[in-house]
Amino acid sequence: xxxxxxxxxxRRDSSDNRKRxxxxxxxxxxxxxxxxxxxxxxIEPLRPHWEPVFYGVKDVISRPNGPLRYAVFPxxxxxxxxxxxxxxKNVAVHLVGSEGLLGIRALLGATSSVYTTIVxxxxxxxxxxxxxxxxAFRRGGLLQQAALNYASRVIxxxxxxxxxxxxxxxxxxxxxxxxxxxxxxxxxxxxxTHESLAQMLGSPRSEVTISAGILRKAGLIDYGRGGMKIMxxxxxxxxxxxxxxxxxxxxxxxxxAFSVGTPLQPQEISRVH
Ligand SMILES: [Zn+2]
Numbered sequence: 607x608x609x610x611x612x613x614x615x616x617r618r619d620s621s622d623n624r625k626r627x628x629x630x631x632x633x634x635x636x637x638x639x640x641x642x643x644x645x646x647x648x649i650e651p652l653r654p655h656w657e658p659v660f661y662g663v664k665d666v667i668s669r670p671n672g673p674l675r676y677a678v679f680p681x682x683x684x685x686x687x688x689x690x691x692x693x694x695k696n697v698a699v700h701l702v703g704s705e706g707l708l709g710i711r712a713l714l715g716a717t718s719s720v721y722t723t724i725v726x727x728x729x730x731x732x733x734x735x736x737x738x739x740x741x742a743f744r745r746g747g748l749l750q751q752a753a754l755n756y757a758s759r760v761i762x763x764x765x766x767x768x769x770x771x772x773x774x775x776x777x778x779x780x781x782x783x784x785x786x787x788x789x790x791x792x793x794x795x796x797x798x799t800h801e802s803l804a805q806m807l808g809s810p811r812s813e814v815t816i817s818a819g820i821l822r823k824a825g826l827i828d829y830g831r832g833g834m835k836i837m838x839x840x841x842x843x844x845x846x847x848x849x850x851x852x853x854x855x856x857x858x859x860x861x862x863a864f865s866v867g868t869p870l871q872p873q874e875i876s877r878v879h
Contacts, residue, residue: 631656634732637681639705640752641732648742648749655738661685661725663797667708668719676733677709678702683729684790686806687721697808698783699767700760701726703790710757712736713743726802727791766849774847776809777817781846783807784827788836795835821845 631653635641641649661667661683668674670690678685680703687700699721702708708723713736743750770779783806787796800818804811821827826842828835836842 628653631658631732634658634681634730637704638679638707638732640707640756641679643752644748648747652734652739652742655734656732657734658730659733660730661728663725663728663802665725665728667723667725669722670719672719674709674712674717674719674736676735677707677713677739678731678733679707680704680790681730681732682727682791682793683725683731684727684787684796685723686726687723688805689721695808696722696805697771698726698806699764701783701786701790703727703787704792705790706756706760707753709736710753710760713740713753714757726806727787727796727798729791770847770849771808774849776807776813777820778845778847779807780814780817781821781826781842782849784821784834784836785839785842785846787834788839795833797832798834799832800829 634656635649635653667678667685682704684701684703685708686698687702688696689699690696702723711720743753770782774782780803783803787798788794800811800815803818804814807814818827818829821842822829824841824845826836826838826845828837
């Protein structure tokens with residue numbers, strides 16, 4: 607797998623391996639739906655700057671007021687943006703997976719982070735230094751258009767989540783976040799603990815465990831040893847609050863080219879150490 611972020615970063619050499627690495631990078635680009643929609647003449651200039659990285663669970667990618675250095679495109683990792691309250695409580699406000707990117711504010715000109723970003727589902731990402739991608743964004747084209755569309759969608763989701771956290775039942779919200787996790791990592795089963803779910807939902811772990819138990823008893827999910835399996839997505843959608851409509855539209859409409867089920871094979875991501 608790619609090296610962990612913060613350790614040695616992978617660099618292409620300038621030898622005969624370049625073509626082979628280009629083909630490999632193209633496969634990685636295709637695993638991120640934002641990048642997959644870009645035309646060749648826009649993505650090829652970015653290719654020499656990609657750094658494939660692997661993030662482990664609970665790795666912290668950004669902190670409030672911290673500098674923004676990278677745009678990060680998850681391939682099968684899911685990143686969680688956490689808002690911290692003055693009383694010490696934390697709640698997840700957004701998830702970023704293979705449908706998008708972390709760093710949209712930076713592309714739009716922000717220089718420091720607002721949220722804590724932690725890795726919720728471990729996995730691989732392509733990242734790129736901002737100075738390498740910002741010129742392409744400023745030139746316009748589909749990259750700029752896609753980034754602005756994505757920013758619009760993030761704003762919609764942030765406002766939807768704020769209302770959802772305030773008025774909907776824990777069981778409904780749990781169903782919604784599980785649906786979001788599934789569609790972002792494009793797997794039916796993934797690693798996540800009740801503790802992590804509780805932190806995302808801003809609710810006591812004991813209450814999350816009770817709600818998860820209700821969903822399991824209904825045959826919608828199964829879990830154990832830090833793993834979660836979605837057994838019945840349609841059933842989970844029925845239980846979820848209607849905030850998940852936004853989620854359904856996102857996963858079936860604008861990002862129609864990809865369905866649940868990762869196109870990235872383990873042997874491909876593990877090729878470079
Ligand atoms: Zn809701």
